[in-house]
Amino acid sequence: MLSTKDHVISKLIKADGYISGQALSDELGISRAAVNTAVKALKEQGYDITSVTNKGYKLLNMPDILSYGQIMSYLPKSRMEKITVLEETDSTNRVLKELAFDGAPEGTVVISDCQTKGRGRLGRSFLSPAGTGIYFSYLMRPEIDPAVISTVTCWSAVAVSDSISSVCGITPSIKWVNDILINDMKVTGILTEMSVEPEIGAVSNVIIGIGINVNESPSDFPPELRDIASSIRYESGRQDPINRSELAARLILEMDKIASGFPTDQDRYLKAYRDHCSTTGLDVSVVSAHNHTSETPRLGKAVCINDDFSLKVLFEDGHTEDLSSGEVSVRRR
Ligand code: BTN
Numbered sequence: 001m002l003s004t005k006d007h008v009i010s011k012l013i014k015a016d017g018y019i020s021g022q023a024l025s026d027e028l029g030i031s032r033a034a035v036n037t038a039v040k041a042l043k044e045q046g047y048d049i050t051s052v053t054n055k056g057y058k059l060l061n062m063p064d065i066l067s068y069g070q071i072m073s074y075l076p077k078s079r080m081e082k083i084t085v086l087e088e089t090d091s092t093n094r095v096l097k098e099l100a101f102d103g104a105p106e107g108t109v110v111i112s113d114c115q116t117k118g119r120g121r122l123g124r125s126f127l128s129p130a131g132t133g134i135y136f137s138y139l140m141r142p143e144i145d146p147a148v149i150s151t152v153t154c155w156s157a158v159a160v161s162d163s164i165s166s167v168c169g170i171t172p173s174i175k176w177v178n179d180i181l182i183n184d185m186k187v188t189g190i191l192t193e194m195s196v197e198p199e200i201g202a203v204s205n206v207i208i209g210i211g212i213n214v215n216e217s218p219s220d221f222p223p224e225l226r227d228i229a230s231s232i233r234y235e236s237g238r239q240d241p242i243n244r245s246e247l248a249a250r251l252i253l254e255m256d257k258i259a260s261g262f263p264t265d266q267d268r269y270l271k272a273y274r275d276h277c278s279t280t281g282l283d284v285s286v287v288s289a290h291n292h293t294s295e296t297p298r299l300g301k302a303v304c305i306n307d308d309f310s311l312k313v314l315f316e317d318g319h320t321e322d323l324s325s326g327e328v329s330v331r332r333r
Contacts, residue, residue: 004034009042009067012042012059015058015059024056039051045063047063064215065245071083071249083252087130088114088115088130092136093207095110097205097207107138107139108138109136111136134251135211136248141203141206142203142262144206149194149203151263154273156210156255156258157174158174158276160172160251162254168232173276173277174278174279176305176311176328177325182235184278187232188210190208190211193207212251213230213232214242214247216231270305270309274304279328279330282331284330285297287326287327289325289327300314306322308324310324311323
């Protein structure tokens with residue numbers, strides 16, 4: 001539910017300087033007293049807002065809060081209609097799936113500050129603590145053969161990479177098929193889930209779930225993940241937190257480009273994916289998606305990304321395979 005506070009903070013961020021209490025009250029259609037109350041509540045949340053007689057309010061500093069109000073300051077007002085921002089939920093993919101079944105349109109987004117049952121690939125869980133990451137789900141309704149669903153995931157990996165580059169000033173790489181890495185450490189995972197209409201076998205909706213580790217410190221990860229997972233802030237050597245709301249807003253715009261460009265923009269996304277993919281040329285070990293816990297890994301070399309985003313692997317016995325799913329680990333020497 002959109003609050004007066006959300007509107008006021010969005011205006012203060014956009015103003016980029018002083019804005020008078022009267023202007024806020026006129027533009028938002030609320031009383032001066034309501035403006036004062038909202039400013040007071042924002043200050044209590046950690047926003048540093050100064051007020052000067054005859055000039056009005058100015059935002060000096062803001063805490064890193066993933067909020068509807070902050071996200072709104074980076075997007076056109078009309079785009080906010082299909083966005084839900086939650087403080088906590090079990091899984092944004094689950095929430096969005098419910099909205100999709102109720103008929104939510106393409107472009108509907110659910111974002112949460114934390115998840116209690118974040119879902120990962122291959123039935124794993126996804127660590128989703130409060131205050132540091134972005135847990136984000138985007139609804140698409142593409143006309144697509146269920147067999148090529150991984151294309152959407154690969155396009156999304158490009159969207160995530162582009163968003164991080166433009167907001168955080170560091171360009172991540174993509175580990176096939178859908179992990180986003182900085183310095184070889186995983187900073188983002190993507191879980192795409194689709195629903196198919198059983199009678200006709202057509203895709204009715206696709207939910208792209210994206211979990212981004214933004215501001216975590218190594219100690220925020222359990223010991224067993226510390227060698228493989230990290231955050232954008234830590235890997236880019238920044239002291240200050242990255243503004244999660246700005247990154248979430250950028251991601252919404254990049255995902256919108258995917259939704260509107262699908263499937264015609266295939267060449268652009270394929271090229272970008274190949275440019276960013278760090279798996280090709282490396283020694284890899286491969287296990288299939290359905291047997292990943294019990295199977296003995298097969299060793300080979302990742303050769304290239306095919307036109308359908310499958311990964312061509314040359315195995316040690318000399319035969320090649322085009323993998324469209326599965327778990328690929330890079331073997332470091
Ligand atoms: C993976 O790397 O295993 C994929 C992780 C995907 C996590 C995201 S967080 C937002 C969305 N909601 C979920 O429950 N999972 C995805």
